[in-house]
Amino acid sequence: MNPTRAAAGLLAVLVALALQVSFFPHLAWQGVVPNLVLLVVVAAALSRDAGYALPLAFVAGVLLDLAPPADHVAGRWALALVLVAWVAARVRPDTRPSTAVVLACVAACSFVGTSVFALTGLLLGEPVGSVPEILGVLGVAVLWDLLLTPFVLPVTMRLLDRMGATGRERAVA
């Protein structure tokens, strides 16, 4: 794990969180906003040095759980995002994945993340609404995340790869 890279990841998470909470609600469809924090986590898991993806996912999730105006049991997004990072790191094949694979990965991650969050809510007795409602939110969330992928993922991955890259890595890049 490279400290500069971890710091860059954290910075990306903070920017994503600020936009997700304060900007995208103005564009939200039925209150559902693109989960930028999740996209940053996926980008970290897909980038070259994915060793820090899981800790970053945990920190990002805790921030989502604690930063105002969150008002649910803390740890729910943390768990969801850690699992998302794991799934994304597993999905990453040994060869460079094509755009289609990356999009499929984002869709799967978005689905897994939001469902894990909803399921923990059900288990803990928090309000999550009826099943059709959850499915509706899930669908819109996946669409939003796919829509934002081309704008967020390449930039974030390039940032994370560049930041703190060693000489050899930079030469390869």
Place this chain on the structure above:
Amino acid sequence: MAPLDRERRWRGLDDGPRPSRSTLVALVLAAATLMTLDQSTGDDSPVELLRTGVGEAFAPVESVTSAAVRPFTAVPSWFRAKDELRRDIRELEAENAALREQVATTDFDRNRLAEFDGLTRAAADLGRSLVPARVVGYGPAQSFTRTVTLDAGSEAGLRPDMTVVNDDGLVGRVVRVTQRHATVLLVVDAESTVGGRIGSSMELGFLRGGEDGTLDLELVDQKVVPAQGDTVVTWGSDGAGPYVAGVPVGRVTDVFASVREQSQRAVIEPFVDFSALDVVGVVVPEGTGSDRAVVRADGRIG
């Protein structure tokens, strides 16, 4: 062929270590611990301290972001404005016609008006002041809670359980404050319960957050059937309760008879547009010290 091939591929996906399974297990357990800690210890848990800390640190970022994007988020409203103005003109013309009919006011009406005026003055004398605040952050629907962040906190005189209103009606109540920011639970949240009163019959009931941004009203007296179009205001209590009395909440749009619970359930459409909240007011006791100008009960600002 090779460069073209590389062009179509995403960069930087080839080598490097992958996260280990032990990290995954450790972090999943950490998340589970956090959830258990927060769930079981309630209001005075160490997580609450952490929450306040993160709030103090991150809420200013929300304020700055919100202020920075405001010029852009205002763009759609310019386009909406024209349609709305047209509709307003139509509505105002209709209202004008209706008012002209009423111009020949009878003395009876005038007397009644004097009574209402007195009531209004009494309401103003109840000693409610409003601290103005802006909404700077929204909870996403993915979190299944309806909460917002305000850019006013304990320094502005805000405390948990205070009522939040805007010019349309009831918005919600403050659940948590930091020095400069507050988290507000909107009344449409599924966990929110507000005592409500039907304006026309003064019947009491409980309002809960329902589906699709509506509210469910369950009346205490099960024999009463609310009529469509009835206005619902808060029941409230002076001082003690989280919600002050008499704040308009919404209008009855549908009434269902629930056979299982043998009660009437009414669907209330809130007056407040919760997807477009901006300036709100927090009801504070008269004489509250604040870091900003407070709107006093008599309309003075200071």
